[in-house]
Amino acid sequence: MKRFTAWRRRPWAGYAVVLAALAAIGVIYAGFSPRTDRAEAANATQAAADLKNGQQLFEKNCASCHGLNAEGTKDAKGHPIAPSLLGVGAAAVDFQVATGRMPAMNPGAQVPRKRPIAAFDTTIRTDYEDEAKRKAAEAQKAQAEKNLADLREYIAQLGGGPSVPAASAVDPTKGDVALGGKLFRTNCAQCHNFTGQGGALTGGKYAPPLATKDVTPTQIYEAMLTGPQAMPVFNDTTLTPQDKQAIISYLVQTREEPNPGGNGLGRIGPVSEGLAGWLVGLGLLVLAAAWITAKKPKKLKKS
Amino acid sequence: MSEATAPKAVEGPLNFLDERLGSTGFFNRNLKKVFPDHWSFMLGEIALYSFIILLLTGTFLTLWFKPSMLEVVYDGSYTKLNGVKMSEAYASTLHISFDVRGGLLMRQIHHWAAILFMSSILAHMLRVFFTGAYRKPRELNYLIGIGMFVLGMLEGLFGYSLPDDLLSGTGLRITQGVAEAIPIVGTYVYMFLFGGEFPGQDIVPRLFTLHVLLIPALILGLVTAHMMIMWHQKHTAMPVKHQTEEQVYGYPFYPVFMAKTGAYFLFTFGVLALLATFAQINPIWLFGPYDPGAISAGSQPDWYMGVLEGALRIMPNWEITAWGHTLSLNVLIPALVPLGIIFTGAAVWPFVEAWVTGDKRAHHVNQRPRNAPVRTAVGIAAVTFYGLLWLAGANDVLADKFHVSLYATTWFFRVTFFVGPVIAYIITKRVCLGLQRKDAEIVAHGMESGTVLMSPDGEFSERHDPLRDERRAVLLSKENSRPEPPATDANGIPAPNSKGPLGHLRSRLNRAWTFDDIPVEEHEHDHGHEVESGREPEQLNH
Numbered sequence: 001m002k003r004f005t006a007w008r009r010r011p012w013a014g015y016a017v018v019l020a021a022l023a024a025i026g027v028i029y030a031g032f033s034p035r036t037d038r039a040e041a042a043n044a045t046q047a048a049a050d051l052k053n054g055q056q057l058f059e060k061n062c063a064s065c066h067g068l069n070a071e072g073t074k075d076a077k078g079h080p081i082a083p084s085l086l087g088v089g090a091a092a093v094d095f096q097v098a099t100g101r102m103p104a105m106n107p108g109a110q111v112p113r114k115r116p117i118a119a120f121d122t123t124i125r126t127d128y129e130d131e132a133k134r135k136a137a138e139a140q141k142a143q144a145e146k147n148l149a150d151l152r153e154y155i156a157q158l159g160g161g162p163s164v165p166a167a168s169a170v171d172p173t174k175g176d177v178a179l180g181g182k183l184f185r186t187n188c189a190q191c192h193n194f195t196g197q198g199g200a201l202t203g204g205k206y207a208p209p210l211a212t213k214d215v216t217p218t219q220i221y222e223a224m225l226t227g228p229q230a231m232p233v234f235n236d237t238t239l240t241p242q243d244k245q246a247i248i249s250y251l252v253q254t255r256e257e258p259n260p261g262g263n264g265l266g267r268i269g270p271v272s273e274g275l276a277g278w279l280v281g282l283g284l285l286v287l288a289a290a291w292i293t294a295k296k297p298k299k300l301k302k303s
Numbered sequence: 304m305s306e307a308t309a310p311k312a313v314e315g316p317l318n319f320l321d322e323r324l325g326s327t328g329f330f331n332r333n334l335k336k337v338f339p340d341h342w343s344f345m346l347g348e349i350a351l352y353s354f355i356i357l358l359l360t361g362t363f364l365t366l367w368f369k370p371s372m373l374e375v376v377y378d379g380s381y382t383k384l385n386g387v388k389m390s391e392a393y394a395s396t397l398h399i400s401f402d403v404r405g406g407l408l409m410r411q412i413h414h415w416a417a418i419l420f421m422s423s424i425l426a427h428m429l430r431v432f433f434t435g436a437y438r439k440p441r442e443l444n445y446l447i448g449i450g451m452f453v454l455g456m457l458e459g460l461f462g463y464s465l466p467d468d469l470l471s472g473t474g475l476r477i478t479q480g481v482a483e484a485i486p487i488v489g490t491y492v493y494m495f496l497f498g499g500e501f502p503g504q505d506i507v508p509r510l511f512t513l514h515v516l517l518i519p520a521l522i523l524g525l526v527t528a529h530m531m532i533m534w535h536q537k538h539t540a541m542p543v544k545h546q547t548e549e550q551v552y553g554y555p556f557y558p559v560f561m562a563k564t565g566a567y568f569l570f571t572f573g574v575l576a577l578l579a580t581f582a583q584i585n586p587i588w589l590f591g592p593y594d595p596g597a598i599s600a601g602s603q604p605d606w607y608m609g610v611l612e613g614a615l616r617i618m619p620n621w622e623i624t625a626w627g628h629t630l631s632l633n634v635l636i637p638a639l640v641p642l643g644i645i646f647t648g649a650a651v652w653p654f655v656e657a658w659v660t661g662d663k664r665a666h667h668v669n670q671r672p673r674n675a676p677v678r679t680a681v682g683i684a685a686v687t688f689y690g691l692l693w694l695a696g697a698n699d700v701l702a703d704k705f706h707v708s709l710y711a712t713t714w715f716f717r718v719t720f721f722v723g724p725v726i727a728y729i730i731t732k733r734v735c736l737g738l739q740r741k742d743a744e745i746v747a748h749g750m751e752s753g754t755v756l757m758s759p760d761g762e763f764s765e766r767h768d769p770l771r772d773e774r775r776a777v778l779l780s781k782e783n784s785r786p787e788p789p790a791t792d793a794n795g796i797p798a799p800n801s802k803g804p805l806g807h808l809r810s811r812l813n814r815a816w817t818f819d820d821i822p823v824e825e826h827e828h829d830h831g832h833e834v835e836s837g838r839e840p841e842q843l844n845h
Contacts, residue, residue: 109708178383178384178385178386178387181383181387181591182591182594185469185591185594185597185599186594186596186597189469189597189598189599189600190598190599190600191600192600193599193600193601194469194470194589194590194591194599194601197601198600199600199601199699199700200600200698200699200700200702200703200709201709202709202710203708203709203710204708204709204710204711206702206703207600250383253383254383254589257383259583259586260400260401260407260583261407261411261579261582261583261584261586262411262579262580262581262582262583263581263582263583264583264586265582265583265584267586267589268601268700269470269590269599269601269602269603270585270603270604270605270606270609271601271603271700273418273582273584273585273605273606274418274605274606274609276578276582277415277418277419277422277578277606278422278606280574280578280582281415281419281422281574281575281578282349282422282426284574284577285345285349285419285570285571285574286342286346288345288567288570288574289342289345289346289349289567290342292342292563292566292570293341293342293344293345293563294342295563297554297558297559
């Protein structure tokens with residue numbers, strides 16, 4: 001013990017400790033770290049398999065309209081039927097498929113939001129009591145998530161384009177709500193309404209409502225980034241990622257905010273208010289008037 | 304006047320007033336004034352009571368509202384707008400909504416009362432129109448009513464513009480556009496109204512003064528006049544048994560009508576409080592502060608301005624540019640023509656009707672709508688006209704909620720704007736005449752009893768029962784039209800009022816008014832014996 005105390009005070013003792021610690025870390029790391037060369041090889045095989053899966057999904061679900069090489073198709077007169085997907089990016093694929101808009105059912109003024117097809121449906125419920133059922137549902141959900149990722153990757157590697165935003169970039173609790181409200185009113189409200197209730201557009205098109213829970217922050221971000229259907233593109237110079245996050249914060253916090261004044265009447269402003277005023281307000285008072293004028297006094301004193 | 308007397312506790316103070324004011328029994332006499340009873344007579348009272356509630360809640364709101372366009376940075380309870388630049392008007396409205404105790408409830412009662420004020424006036428005007436209650440001697444009171452509705456529209460527009468939110472700011476922007484569209488003086492009117500370029504600093508303080516001082520004072524004056532004239536002329540009554548042109552049948556003011564109308568005030572207040580508690584109105588915090596660069600889908604005015612909004616929305620984009628000046632027909636026509644037709648038409652109608660029918664008598668008993676088919680049909684045509692424009696004002700909400708194309712709604716309203724009123728006129732007139740025919744049949748043959756009899760030779764027939772007196776009085780209230788005297792008498796002298804093109808027009812309109820009238824009358828020989836006699840007459844309040 002005495003010797004150890006003496007050594008500890010030597011001038012080289014500090015360097016020795018640092019060296020020993022480094023060596024120990026190195027040995028431990030080498031012991032725990034995966035065999036990188038083998039892992040890389042395994043990853044490459046896996047990536048190729050994923051890409052293949054993505055391609056197969058594309059050929060099965062998308063190629064009939066978008067073409068086998070995703071180059072888009074045109075009808076006999078040269079009007080486009082489906083656009084080229086080269087360069088649309090993973091964000092566009094994620095938005096269109098996760099919201100169920102693609103694969104589209106009917107050509108029309110606008111492709112509506114619907115439940116995604118089974119291969120891509122990541123919103124299925126997995127909270128079954130029955131263990132086997134739950135396991136099956138969880139496996140199906142995992143497969144749908146993988147399918148979606150593979151399809152995204154397949155389209156992205158065809159021509160690049162915007163990628164799916166990171167979870168931290170769309171976190172609705174992190175953005176500047178006041179800024180988001182201002183930006184939303186300036187850029188979005190003219191189609192989507194003050195509170196994101198949606199609205200009608202020209203030629204049978206419409207701005208879909210954003211006030212329901214199933215419109216996820218990621219989807220809102222992707223929509224701004226890629227400009228689906230009638231929506232313009234808000235790229236990162238028009239609305240910076242911070243601006244986009246602010247808008248997401250405004251939308252999500254507004255739709256979660258309770259109505260302090262009672263029932264929100266759909267939050268669409270004076271139309272529903274007028275309807276309520278006429279039907280409920282005047283309706284109740286007409287009933288009251290009918291009741292009160294039907295009342296006959298039992299006896300009226302006669303002089 | 305009712306013969307009933309009030310108890311001493313009531314009569315004493317009234318005598319006191321009469322003796323001091325030299326009103327020689329005015330109060331005591333009027334305590335017994337008889338009012339006829341009908342549910343539709345309460346519609347106007349909703350407006351009266353809403354107006355009282357508007358005055359009270361409005362006063363409450365002025366204690367905190369700051370009518371100022373000074374820019375402030377918000378820092379308050381509604382944290383989602385913290386740090387946003389806004390006018391003091393908007394910030395103080397947020398303050399009333401979130402930081403003043405009971406402020407939001409008061410704001411909501413005030414706004415719901417405004418909605419109900421206007422809707423009950425419209426319902427009341429429709430009742431007056433369709434029952435012919437505007438006829439001599441009540442034309443002036445009718446005109447006062449129209450005046451109050453117009454003032455109410457302005458009052459509402461100015462009122463909901465005060466918080467300077469994005470929705471009402473959009474309305475002011477349209478107001479500015481309409482002012483500018485007036486030929487020659489438009490830009491001057493606009494600059495005079497706004498005190499500079501839109502929106503400027505002056506508009507909210509100016510609207511505030513108009514909203515809380517001038518227009519309420521005018522409406523209050525007109526309400527007073529309306530009530531006093533009504534009291535003096537007596538309320539019209541429905542054509543029921545015992546009701547005559549000379550005598551009102553109903554209940555005395557004290558104690559019956561007083562209790563009813565007092566209770567009805569409480570009903571009105573209750574309904575408004577319920578609405579204000581359970582239904583959110585004008586959530587300006589969701590709309591955000593006004594910014595001329597922003598707008599929202601579904602920007603509608605309050606309902607009473609909807610007809611103007613609709614006219615503006617379906618108007619084609621017509622403009623005339625000549626000698627360096629632009630005449631904006633696309634704004635001018637929708638702003639002036641539809642409401643001009645409605646209000647001018649309504650205002651001149653009593654006089655036109657009297658001129659056409661030649662009826663210069665005073666009327667105190669209302670007509671049933673079916674017994675004046677032309678009037679009723681014109682009324683329904685006007686309702687259709689107004690209603691279509693009103694719906695057109697919400698065309699984007701309709702397109703969105705019912706999943707139809709926005710352009711399809713625009714074209715639908717453009718076509719039905721012209722066709723709808725005509726169809727409504729024809730259908731309504733046929734319905735009225737059908738009802739007259741039915742009435743005539745019931746009066747002539749009695750009520751269907753549902754009892755089928757078989758005669759000895761096997762013939763089936765239904766027995767008809769005599770009418771109850773009450774029903775018969777209602778049916779027989781119809782005044783059958785008399786044939787117009789021939790345009791020229793036996794000596795070839797033209798009748799008065801039928802000379803010249805105007806006279807020809809008059810007799811032609813008169814024929815249109817009366818030619819298909821179906822007389823409803825009793826045939827004495829049929830029914831004399833069937834009417835029950837000796838029944839105790841109902842109590843008559845003389």
